[in-house]
Amino acid sequence: MKIEDYNSAPAKTEKEVTVKDVLGDKKQSSLFGEFIKTQPGGQDRAERLFKGESTTDDMQKLAEQKEQFFERQKEVEKISKAFTPEFISKLAGQSPKLEILVKNGGVEGVHGAIVSQLEMLAMREPVRFYTMVDSYNEVLSKADIANEQIKKICELHGITSGEYLKILASTSDEAERQTKLGDMIRGNMGKVKGMRQKTIEKNKAIRDQEVDIESKDIDYKFEIDKLRANYDQELENVGDVLAVSINENASMKKAFMDSLLSEKAPKEEPAGGFKEMRGVMPSEENMKQEWDGQWKEAQVKGTSRGDFEKTYVDGKLGNKKGTWSDIVRKFIMTSVSKF
């Protein structure tokens, strides 16, 4: 937030900026209005404020909320700086859909769209904003640490994922590669699950077993060699699939992620999610007919076009929030703006 935007000379410190100052700035006032609507009792308070009917209690509450509003703005500023064109490009490399978006919209265009709208999103839908912040932190965290550990394991044990590389080299048919790689990856992924626990138990049993050199029934060295060979084989299987997880080859990356995610439980649909939008979008033809009828009535009552558009679209989506609700709202809003 820029304190100097408040047209005060000298610039006020954040503490000195009053609610009146905030409301006197068009952009800040609009953002603050959206912010307070999300606070308990905020919808009514915002209405009283913009009608000039605020109570003393309202003003006291607004003064407190002003501080939280500034805090939110600082968080927006911080994350806006993190969403650089470089970060967006990197992310697009990990998401085919974002890759299409960046290809068509250009990385600078995508960056501009994000930065220009993030502040309003943060004020209007804080849950979505903080989910983005959490996701960003998740993307940044720990990934490189695991990759470094895997590289060391591969170096130490001479692991090269040879069998996987042979598949890559054996065919240039991508579908065939994906099938063969996927089969092998899933097989070895299955071996990784629960292996640590099984090995802990086996190790304990081996450690606790007394070696009786005089025993005529057991050839201990032979048994140990057998176990050793078995452990080496398991280590190679796990190491191979770990090496695949850090392989930069596009076919390998795709096969690995597809295999990994195929076993994941489907995520729960959030409120305002994709499926919740079914039945919400009327055909434009039906909408036009409905609109014409309702708009005539609204005009008789003296409702402005802007207010009617908002009421009409709200009627289609209710209080649904979330990404898909937002997108569908834009489609309906753009459509009715032509009527």
Added chain:
Amino acid sequence: MANDFSALYSQFKEIIETGSEDQAEKFLAAHINEFPEDMQQGITLALFENGLKEVATNQATMQDFQQEGINAVHELEKGNRILDDKLKILDLQEKI
């Protein structure tokens, strides 16, 4: 523009009713430049938001798997050390 948008509207409605979230996102990303300017901005933010969330979730799944694998490797390495020790004990016992 009006007719173009109507075609996009119909196609998108069809995907919403019968398609998948993935299809809808790919459709929006592929046609991003054909939407009116203010829609482009909103759709871009929403697609970025979904993409970021997806990459973060995938990465967390990947890290869980990698960690499980790394822990298994460490336990197998430990097992090999235990076996080596047992062999050494056997060798010593044979020499005595």
